Amino acid sequence: MKSSLWLFRMGWGFGIGVLCWFSATRSGTTPERYGNDFTVFYAAARQVWLTGNPYEIPIRAATPYLYPPLFAQLLVPLAWLPLPVAAFLWAAGNVLAAGWLWRLVQRVLPPTPTPNLMYAGWWLALGPVLLGNFLLGQVNLWIAALVTFALLADAHRQRAATGGLALAAAVSVKLSPALLIPYFVGRRAWRLLAWWAVWMVLGNALSCGALGTHRWAILHDWYREIILQGWHFDFAVASNQSLYGALLRAVRWAGVGGQLPYWPVALLGSGGLFLLGQAHCRGVGTSVYRAAAVAGAWGVLGSQLSWVAHFATLALVVAILLRCQKNHSLERMWLVAFGVCTWSSFQVVPGILRLGVEAWSLFTLVGLGATLTLVFLTEQDLPERLETTE
Secondary structure, three states: OHHHHHHHHHHHHHHHHHHHHHHHHHHOOOOOOOOOHHHHHHHHHHHHHHOOOOOOOOOOOOOOOOOOHHHHHHOHHHHOOOHHHHHHHHHHHHHHHHHHHHHHHHOOOOOOOOHHHHHHHHHHHHHHHHHHHHHHOOOHHHHHHHHHHHHHHHHOOOOHHHHHHHHHHHHHHOOHHHHHHHHHHHOOOHHHHHHHHHHHHHHHHHHHHHOOOOHHHHHHHHHHHHHHOHHHOOOOOOOOOOHHHHHHHHHHHOOOOOOOOOHHHHHHHHHHHHHHHHHOOOOOHHHHHHHHHHHHHHHHHOOOOOOHHHHHHHHHHHHHHHHHOOOOHHHHHHHHHHHHHHHHOOOOOOHHHHHHHHHOOHHHHHHHHHHHHHHOOOHHHOOHHHHOOO
């Protein structure tokens, strides 16, 4: 038994090491040439170390650094290392983020006579998305884990300080988790929101101070180029699987012409999340998991831009669907549809099929369909353990 356990651990360690090595290889050896997203993060962190400005990276014209400055500043210790070593450590950190996300989601999955089957279903549905985040060196696994932690902390009315810190970290790295704030307001999660505000002010004040004497010019350029002008990016590109991107493509296919403003999508979503939070403001524990999953999904669907890899944040939605799928075939259908979409993202899949899935906004439709199904589930539709309060 001991030798089998040792071999099992050795096998997992070897597999993780190979995965991290592949990711590090894709990052390349120099920040002057794009390898994957971590190459951009590394270049930005290196510029923070050298000049204080994370946006003046060598590959800015092709692949600019789009995130707030705090993210690059936090990565400065990695910039002291050679790029391949830093990329390997970043990939190992992504393994930890995936493990943390899994531990959080395990609280949502109910105990069953065959739990391994349910666990395998979760990994099967999300596996390609998780693997894509590893190989592309992205930060979405950390965002998904931080958001999930904040949502579950609120669901149990516990750990307000650390829940607020997790939400502040997610918003400070990537702005789209801020879409969840109306949900927490509706839930009357005042302690968590207060801590979120404290951490946001503290972290970003320190970040702003570290930018040096040209801080306001740097922040103004970032706000103008990234927020106001959307870095001159065409959000209708097929790879953008957000609801906004899908609507843009639909408008163009219909030949209506013109630009579709983003604010109505964000406003409607905010109102819906506020009402959802209000409807569950007195719920605690498992009774709130469904609402938390819907709120987390909006952070992907309601964003202005969502790549396929961003759908790792639907980890909570997949877990709730697994809880409910024995009761209704509709939940099973969405699980299968989501799995088909994620597995289509593998490079071994013929390009015409892979690109067709994105061009027809199937990720968007499946994510939205699964989310709306959770919204309109009745109490009679839910498993017994999902109805209870704690």
